[in-house]
Amino acid sequence: MSTAPPITSxxxxxxxxxxxxxxxxxxxxxxxxxxxxxxxxxxxxxxDLVDRMFSTYRPDSEISRLNRGELALADADPAxxxxxxxxxxxxxxTDGYFDAEACSVGGGVDPSGLVKGWSVAxxxxxxxxxxxxxxSINAGGDILVRGEAPQGGPWRVGIQHPVVGDAIxxxxxxxxxxxxxxxxxxxxxxxxxxxRGEPPExxxxxxxxxxxxxxxxxxxxxxxxxxxxxxxxxxxxxxYDAMVITDDERVxxxxxxxxxxVR
Amino acid sequence: MKTPSRTLTAALALTTVGPAVAAxxxxxxxxxxxxxxxxxxxxxxTVQVKITVSGRRVTGISATAPTExxxxxxINGRAVPxxxxxxxxxxxxxxxxxxxxxxxxxxxxxxxxxxxxxAHL
Numbered sequence: 001m002s003t004a005p006p007i008t009s010x011x012x013x014x015x016x017x018x019x020x021x022x023x024x025x026x027x028x029x030x031x032x033x034x035x036x037x038x039x040x041x042x043x044x045x046x047x048d049l050v051d052r053m054f055s056t057y058r059p060d061s062e063i064s065r066l067n068r069g070e071l072a073l074a075d076a077d078p079a080x081x082x083x084x085x086x087x088x089x090x091x092x093x094t095d096g097y098f099d100a101e102a103c104s105v106g107g108g109v110d111p112s113g114l115v116k117g118w119s120v121a122x123x124x125x126x127x128x129x130x131x132x133x134x135x136s137i138n139a140g141g142d143i144l145v146r147g148e149a150p151q152g153g154p155w156r157v158g159i160q161h162p163v164v165g166d167a168i169x170x171x172x173x174x175x176x177x178x179x180x181x182x183x184x185x186x187x188x189x190x191x192x193x194x195x196r197g198e199p200p201e202x203x204x205x206x207x208x209x210x211x212x213x214x215x216x217x218x219x220x221x222x223x224x225x226x227x228x229x230x231x232x233x234x235x236x237x238x239x240y241d242a243m244v245i246t247d248d249e250r251v252x253x254x255x256x257x258x259x260x261x262v263r
Numbered sequence: 264m265k266t267p268s269r270t271l272t273a274a275l276a277l278t279t280v281g282p283a284v285a286a287x288x289x290x291x292x293x294x295x296x297x298x299x300x301x302x303x304x305x306x307x308x309t310v311q312v313k314i315t316v317s318g319r320r321v322t323g324i325s326a327t328a329p330t331e332x333x334x335x336x337x338i339n340g341r342a343v344p345x346x347x348x349x350x351x352x353x354x355x356x357x358x359x360x361x362x363x364x365x366x367x368x369x370x371x372x373x374x375x376x377x378x379x380x381x382a383h384l
Contacts, residue, residue: 151359
């Protein structure tokens, strides 16, 4: 897939492109007329740069070098220090359920849970700096939208059903927001309750909507790790709305989430 | 660690939505095309997604239901009809993107999002 050319849909103003970066598909949809290819190239190049700096799968990334003790935190790139500082504050905000250290398989630190959303927010700023105001970026299921969708009005985002691959549990209409979903339904994407060291129980997926995609993503991860307490915790978070699907088939939403809900 | 009680749910301004009505069959137009991915292994079993597209509308979605484990079967026995109907209603109003737990490149190849991308929706 990585060598496949970008998929561009004909007959639609704007642009639709899919590339594989950071080990996942990243879809950029632009609705502004005639976006420059170079702008989109730079957004993807930025995502690749972030991956080179942060990936725990790359032995030469700054994170890998930090974890091996070859790089001191004080000497790390300011972006690395900034992201790790935000991870620490999110850990406090979420009562320890978003834990960039507990997530790491081989010890050390793994800020992957924040880096994806953070890198997408950076890519969005690149598009905005070049005058684009109506676009969507979907990085492996985490979505940032700005302005209007191709059909006009809010972007319609389907929330994947956690049990069946063909189903959508809900549709939200969103603009200028981030949408992130955490769940255990994909093999290899396990979330562990850092307090118990085991997967959470009672919850199948958590979707969080809010102004900042990286924060929404971290909150979704944290709430999912809380298991049965996910909905109650989400209800107490200011400025972010959530939908929790429990393993007894209930769909629990915060009051704010329903304002976004189309279906 | 327990589910919030009804009183607590109300106090926290949460809404609990019950199961939706059963799925309604959707007629497939003669000009429709199908797009599908290879089987994907998920926590509950193996699923293969197939969508049917007529013009620019998704008119049908199907998937093999996970059957690997008895627990999966019991969950899906209830959840599949409910959420399949939700999915079809969603498609009839068209969606731009799908939010889900982190898709790896490999998983993406088999995902609903990929089927939609291939169909240029």
